Amino acid sequence: MIQEIWPIISVVIGILVLLILIMKIKLNTFIALIVTAVVTGILLGMPLDKIISTIETGMGNTLGHIALIFGLGAMLGKLLADGGGATQIADTLVSRLGQHYVMWAMVLASFIIGIALFFEVGLVLLIPLVFTIAKRMEISQLTLGLPMVTALSVTHGFLPPHPGPVVIAKELNAHIGEVLLYGFIVAIPVTIIAGPLFIKLAPKLTSQAFWREGNIASLGATKSFEASELPSFKLSTFTALLPVILMLMATVWQLISGHQGEATNVFESGLYFVGTAGTAMLIAVLFAMYSMGLKQRRKMSHIMDSVTQAINPIGMMLLIIGGGGAFKQILIDGGVGKSIEYWFTDTHISPLLLAWIVAAVLRLALGSATVAAISSTGIILPLLQTADVNLALVVLAIGAGSVFCSHVNDAGFWMFKEYFGLTIKETFLTWSLVETIISIAGFTFVFILSLFV
Template structure:
């Protein structure tokens, strides 16, 4: 009974990680061997399967994760992330500070992994909430929502990058679709939701934050940091290169022109590892050399970033090993047989499976790779499936219902000073809202690009109207207070 065996493996994984506090990478490898044996795989093939899954997963994304981490570290250490956040907040104004936080968190979240970006930006949120005398939860949920969306939908983050590779989707197209879907999702989950959520659980929005958890942070002077324009350019440069390659491919399919030297070069530099390597060199110059930072300091920053994500890379590889065992053990084929003759959207299926794994395992990266083990064998039955949207649907599923087995859940709880109940009622629901909005837009895009465009436009127009109404209501209340 393959499904029972996989369910047993998932339960065992949860017990090892949460019950025995065993390292996630070690737990994944142990469970991979046990599940392989339980599925009846020949003993001589188990090690080969585990090695193939680990190596196959890391063979492509290790470069992306490594380069992405170093770029993010350069930007953070130079104060570029601080510059982006404070400049946007200044330009948007105090009345629009929530939108500024959403925009800056999204930009920074593209370059930095979730936990790094969160720890880096929380002190800024804390400072703003203290100055404006508004609960840190209000702005903090906007920060968390933008980071969850960036982490789940956009390369070079590990989960979405890994499943893009596993499904054989085009990484540049995943990035293009991902940004189109991410922006309205952030509006709903990061901007609207906190305002609505405040009515459900007002006690959570009376918090002032946990100053002990935030601790003493480095105080930047804006004149000491790189300029806003160069900071943003450095953060999004790999996206620009990959966007150029994706636009070229779309245009070539549309108009059918032949390759030439310029096209070959654009396609080469738009390849994810090359784009990130070029961007790393740019970041080394803009965030370091041009600011007279010694090369030994840049080397130390690069080394520290690699050390910080070393375990993440291993966990990603462990998830790949578990995925490969599921495939080689025949589970995918068994499930494909169950769905033989049944019409079901591979996009909706991948989202649902990812949601189940996310709830069970906590780690979005492991959930994404485990989902690939189930969904990948089914894709052969859907030759016309848009693989980029299938990958994004998997990413959307990995955002669902962050709870006690997710480190991010505890970071939100501690930094914002929330109770367990309040964290469930705020961040857990927020992550679920982001997941549901994301999959809805993905399904619409798969059905009709025009319909998806109308839905996205409607969300953005509604956001403007909502903002105007909210502003008028706040102004009216202010005048009433002044009169009183």
């Protein structure tokens, strides 16, 4: 009996070690992940000379795919921000929809911008705009801020090229175009539920929070643009959505034609080539250099400065993602999958539900949505070998679980609290609750979608 459950016990011990290293000892997350991977490998009885090679394999396999997309995605977001495209999208939508629909304008702008910009970048970019509009229209900062972070969080959890969905799709060998297509189907209603609809209920839960005055002095001076310096709204939106358009074109054609294996002619070969995530991101970055740079009469040296600055902040995140991949590989090579398969083979629990539960538990324990998502793949991957389930939906189920109930071990919790001047209790009743709604609603729509695809 102990032989069957020991791998699971080892995983529990490993996660506890990771929690102690990060939360108590305050060790760097990447170093903590590697130490945890080594400890877990020893507990699983792996040969000592195989542990480091397994860690290297896990890091290499994970970063080999995501580094390209993640790096190009960061460049696209930075070019869009520095070229004024993100500002133009937000300003135009707010001015066109007017005060009565300003909340919906903020949601739409944040959703479009959130596709191209990673969560933290989008948050830093949009919060000054939220504060400015709230003051101008004499409404609560949180009334606009909650829908804004909802849209950013949804795109972060469900849509490529964000790191979580991209890494999970790669590890599970899911078609990233299908992840994007089904991700949109799930993300749109989830954003509406957790954003504009929840905001009608939120003041009843914590009315005082909606009268707080936030402080964004720590963000420093924000870059301002003259109207003549801004690219057009159409060009800005097209630039932000270009990689999505390219990937969706290829995916939709595959679904229509039924040629999901290999291309059958030159047209399909070209379409599938440009629709590949890496190619689509590269094309989008090159186009952004023109649309957000050269067309705006920016010097090439300034454009390249934006590209360089985009990479600097993501270095540690890449290492953390690689560390998550190493831990995942230890779980796979150490036989954890076989143990889980043994326990769940004869059960009737849905693989989608199991994927969501595992990711949600790891999110609660570890804090980082990306690390929780990556670690989940190593646990549930063996169950998918025999399960009849759409892998793209499994990716979305893990993505939904990975954003569950952000709390004090998540950097996003503290960023939201400090920027909007909330107490810890108020942050739980706003930010944490919104994340929980996104997670549960996301899984609900994924499960409903699984009945049809």
